[in-house]
Amino acid sequence: MADIWMGKIKGHISEARNRAKADKLEREAAEKHPQSIILTKREVQGEWDASRVLLTTLGGGAARPITTNDLAQFRHNMRMAQKNFNGDGITARQVIDLASSRPMPGTGTDTDINRAKKQISMAVPVSAFNNEIRFITNAGPESDVTRHHVLVRFNAFAEAANKLMASTTKERKDSKQAANWLRKQKLAFDCDCGRHRYWFRYISTIGNFNAGRKELGFPKIRNPNLQGVACKHVLRVMSEVESSISVLNFLTKHMIKLRDSQDNTARHQAKQSDFDDDVKKKSTRKQPKPIKTSVQRERERQRAKEREQLHKKAKQVTRITRKPAATRRIEAAMESGKLSASDLDVLRRMGFTDNEIAAKLKG
Helix, strand or coil: CCCCCCCCCCCHHHHHHHHHHHHHHHHHHHHHCCCCCCECHHHHCCCCCCCCCCEECCCCCCCEECCHHHHHHHHHHHHHHHCCCCCCCECHHHHHHHHHHCCCCCCCCCCHHHHHHHHCCCEEEEEEECCEEEEEEECCCCCCCCEEEEEEEECCHHHHHHHHHCCCCCCCHHHHHHHHHHCCCCEEEEECCHHHHHHHHHHHHHCCCECCCCCCCECCCCCCCCCCCCCHHHHHHHHHHHHCHHHHHHHHHHHHHHHHCCCCCCEEECCHHHHHHHHHHHHCCCCCCCCCCHHHHHHHHHHHHHHHHHHHHHHHCCCCCCCCHHHHHHHHHHHHCCCCHHHHHHHHHCCCCHHHHHHHHHC
16 A cells, blocks of 8 residues: 555644634534525424425435425434434444444445545554544545544543552553553544534434534435444544554553543653654555454454364364384284284293284294
8 A cells, every 4th residue: 555644743733623613613604604504403303494495315316305204204313323322422343333234325335434444544543631532544535635633532531540540550551451441431533524524423413422513403415314423534543442552552651641640630642753653554554454343353253263163173183093013913913813812921921022022923
């Protein structure tokens, strides 16, 4: 895979905040516009002005005017989407599984998770402040920017911090254990790309796993069925959070700073040299690292278990030991009647070895 320029770490927070600010201003202007086309929470709930013509793609096909039946379907889609979440965040594994099992319709194999596998080769943690970790990912081939910013908020950070406070300074492994535990817990996320802003931010808002500005304008055109869950950049980040050694090491360093802090707060930023090395390593891979669902991981575990069982059975196979030639010759002579057991006993008491007895039988 060709090298991908990811830029400098310095200034990444300002860059991310400027993009978030521009997004917020754009959203506010669109909502205040006299001919706003944003379908609000109040309108979805039924306070509908029939004279206001808004469009939807619900049901597939071209955009058409919204009806009261559409509003009822929107509410139903909201309830169905919220059933996938319990209101206190979502795990990295759940994001990947939902993206695989409920992709955007009508896209065939070109789904968000497939684009994440093919186009987004890296997601690198660059800075952390308490429970918020900032990642930088490469952009897709058709993007007008070179990189995107993904913010991940770990909801169980305070609990992990409390566990660390109970450990001693000699228990260095506790920081790594806390980091590994933390990355498996519930989290929230935000991405600055258009896919997240217009397709998925509403879902993350009603599902309570949104780490950016809230979006209450129903995606009536782009995603009226509320399918999918995350853009390709977030999916790559979730895969790294779930299983990457580099993310575990980054979180471990952050947890060490937290444990050693005086005020129970911590900041951590990657070194530019480490960032460059990580980018170079990932950009030179022939294929991006696989993004695995729970089903795929279970299949791999099952295959590994089967291989282990076969290996154990192979070790348990009884190997037939071939008897020495002299022993075989003596036994054959006894079976044919050429040598009796009493004669063999006499020869052995006289000091003849089996080899010598076999030689005499041969002669």
